[in-house]
Amino acid sequence: ETGVTQSPTHLIKTRGQQVTLRCSSQSGHNTVSWYQQALGQGPQFIFQYYREEENGRGNFPPRFSGLQFPNYSSELNVNALELDDSALYLCASSPGSRSSYEQYFGPGTRLTVT
Amino acid sequence: KQEVTQIPAALSVPEGENLVLNCSFTDSAIYNLQWFRQDPGKGLTSLLLIQSSQREQTSGRLNASLDKSSGRSTLYIAASQPGDSATYLCAVPGSSNTGKLIFGQGTTLQVKP
Numbered sequence: 001e002t003g004v005t006q007s008p009t010h011l012i013k014t015r016g017q018q019v020t021l022r023c024s025s026q027s028g029h030n031t032v033s034w035y036q037q038a039l040g041q042g043p044q045f046i047f048q049y050y051r052e053e054e055n056g057r058g059n060f061p062p063r064f065s066g067l068q069f070p071n072y073s074s075e076l077n078v079n080a081l082e083l084d085d086s087a088l089y090l091c092a093s094s095p096g097s098r099s100s101y102e103q104y105f106g107p108g109t110r111l112t113v114t
Numbered sequence: 115k116q117e118v119t120q121i122p123a124a125l126s127v128p129e130g131e132n133l134v135l136n137c138s139f140t141d142s143a144i145y146n147l148q149w150f151r152q153d154p155g156k157g158l159t160s161l162l163l164i165q166s167s168q169r170e171q172t173s174g175r176l177n178a179s180l181d182k183s184s185g186r187s188t189l190y191i192a193a194s195q196p197g198d199s200a201t202y203l204c205a206v207p208g209s210s211n212t213g214k215l216i217f218g219q220g221t222t223l224q225v226k227p
Contacts, residue, residue, distance in 0.1 A: 006157075033213050042118075042203055042217030043158070056214050090157055092213070099145045099207030100165075103215065105158035 002027055004093050004106035012112045013081050021076040021109045025093035031055075032074040033103065034066060037088040049074050050097035078111075086113045116141045116208055120218035127194055128226050135189040135221045137204035142182045148215070149178050149189050150203045158203065162189070194225045 005024045013019050025032050031050045035043035045058035049068035063079040072093075078085055088110050092103040117140045127133055137147070146165045150158040162171045162178040164187070170179040175192040187204055201220040208214035 004157075031213060033215075035215075040219070042205075042219045043215070045208065045214045045216070048213050056209065058214065088155070092158075092215075094213050097213060099209065099213060101213060102148065102160060102163045103213055104160060105150070107157040108155075110155065 006106040010110045018079045023091035024073045029093035031094045031097045033092045034076045035090040081113045116216050118218040120221050124222045126224040137187040139185045144206045147187050148205050152201045196225045198225050
């Protein structure tokens with residue numbers, strides 16, 4: 001059974017640029033959630049995708065957008081990058097959208113904005 | 115609004131000690147509580163998931179308890195080892211309909227040989 005994978009591992013971008021992060025969910029999982037973790041903080045929920053539809057969003061501006069594909073992999077897109085977007089971005093997959101399901105996290109993508 | 119707090123923020127112990135990490139939450143109407151381990155710069159590894167109907171869960175040297183009425187959970191680590199050094203995070207669901215998790219800020223544990 002393949003776990004959750006994310007790409008790339010590290011990324012350096014300039015303020016104002018756009019970035020796309022990718023996540024492959026664990027086999028059999030149809031739900032992907034994205035989190036942002038600043039240094040020294042707990043992860044903050046960005047949004048969740050369930051069966052290709054957004055299913056819940058945290059307190060993040062519209063320049064954070066996402067997509068889920070028919071194979072349940074997902075992308076996180078961030079436009080007009082700001083210095084404060086520098087963080088570890090984590091995705092998690094689960095077998096369903098409800099909170100009763102355990103979530104399994106990927107290794108994360110470290111984004112640095114200069 | 116659900117808030118999760120972890121105390122202490124950092125802990126340093128000698129190898130072999132038994133220790134307790136604390137997690138508190140403000141809204142007791144939770145479906146479950148999850149404990150995670152995070153190594154520096156890495157993703158989260160799920161350690162234990164306690165459903166709201168359970169009072170505790172055990173995995174090896176780890177035991178997690180849940181007291182919904184008081185809004186508390188503890189993670190007990192027996193006979194700590196240097197390999198246990200990491201940040202430990204607890205999280206609870208933010209709603210029933212989505213998988214949104216609300217995390218504490220974590221407890222960073224250092225186990226000295």
